[in-house]
Amino acid sequence: MTENWIDRFPGLAALSPDVRETLVRDSAVVEVPKGTRIFGPGQSPENLLLLLDGAVRVHQTSEQGREIVLYRVAAGESCVLTTACMLAHEDYSAEGLADTDVRAVAIPRKVFDDLVTRSIPFRNFVFAAYSQRITDLFHVIEEIAFQRLDIRLAQRLRTLAGDADEVRTTHQELAVELGTAREVISRQLQEFQRRGWIAQSRGRVSLLDRGAIAHLAEAA
Amino acid sequence: MTENWIDRFPGLAALSPDVRETLVRDSAVVEVPKGTRIFGPGQSPENLLLLLDGAVRVHQTSEQGREIVLYRVAAGESCVLTTACMLAHEDYSAEGLADTDVRAVAIPRKVFDDLVTRSIPFRNFVFAAYSQRITDLFHVIEEIAFQRLDIRLAQRLRTLAGDADEVRTTHQELAVELGTAREVISRQLQEFQRRGWIAQSRGRVSLLDRGAIAHLAEAA
């Protein structure tokens, strides 16, 4: 448990030795399995999470039951908005789910407060993390307001696939990614398939022509 | 200039006397006329602004030139995201415009850093302000993704009108408010007019039946 995880966070490189010591001593490394609900309405976390491995997906659900993925927290990043949106008076319908198995450092609120007071680099880290998330949200707004769906879908398929050449997901899940309806995804994927860019089977999309997909995705 | 503006900010009520003194001594009250661009791409503010009077409107503009209003900062609130989104590495296309004549307190970055270190209540104020803005952004996302335009337009007409019974604005400006196109606003307003809810003339919308408008707005 004396693992030196701090070096995994570039933003924390400037921490002084005593701050590092506090952080390592008073935080716990936790593991949560894929699918766990990390926070959500009626579930306010008393920790700031720094992700070591895995990813956390943050959703919003509308009253009518439609959903959209707001952003993901990747390894090496922190889950600041998590704490922030819980801090707000309004209870909000955003929730965080473990997208994969997750290993994270949990910094208790008191330790967090202490560090923010004591350490300028730590504070900068926190504010930088906020800024990053906020620009993520700006991105989301720009895309849902102004970007065509075929382009957004192509982009999302690329990022979900990563290095692999297939994505294991349902049309419904893709619809939630983009905040649209399943039927719309089905039709778009059919069009992609018709053009020979992808192949589909139940629960799986294979990318056949990454070049064409990339070309569309970059037609931003 | 020794005006005690601190009491206008409920979140700052808990500040200790010495912090209050620093804040009042080292901050300046500034006035900017309506229409001034307060921040934007290539214009990063070195101050945190606390609004005393007036309102600031924060926009985002897409590459294709379409715009959307993200939120407004009202008197008694602070412009935290302003500083935050400038802090992010990416240069972002959000910009802040004085929606009316504005009077505000400008807290220089150094003073801000000092206060965040010294004062727990000040820090809470800052974090609470962040949370508020972030939930505002969540609201925006929920609305543009899932809410019908007629409902959003009715809501916006109500808030823009305030106590008055008319709104002095063009269709184009309303389109920017909601991130849509002018033609769409024109058609919706015509429908409202046909139902006898509003009357229109060049650059002006009069609310004739606030009850009906409110009813639609609350059909969220």
Place this chain on the structure above:
DNA sequence: TCTGCAGGGTGACAACGTCACTGAACCGCA
């Protein structure tokens, strides 16, 4: 009075969302 221009109206069409329903693939189990 003329003229330029911002504001607003309109029709056609494309893109996206919704609804109702159908069929296909998969799973557990007899």
Place this chain on the structure above:
DNA sequence: TGCGGTTCAGTGACGTTGTCACCCTGCAGA
């Protein structure tokens, strides 16, 4: 191996929103 339930995907019809091209109108300044 076949059965039945469930999840996933396909489809047509239709309503809403976005885009494009173009027009008309009211207003201000020359």
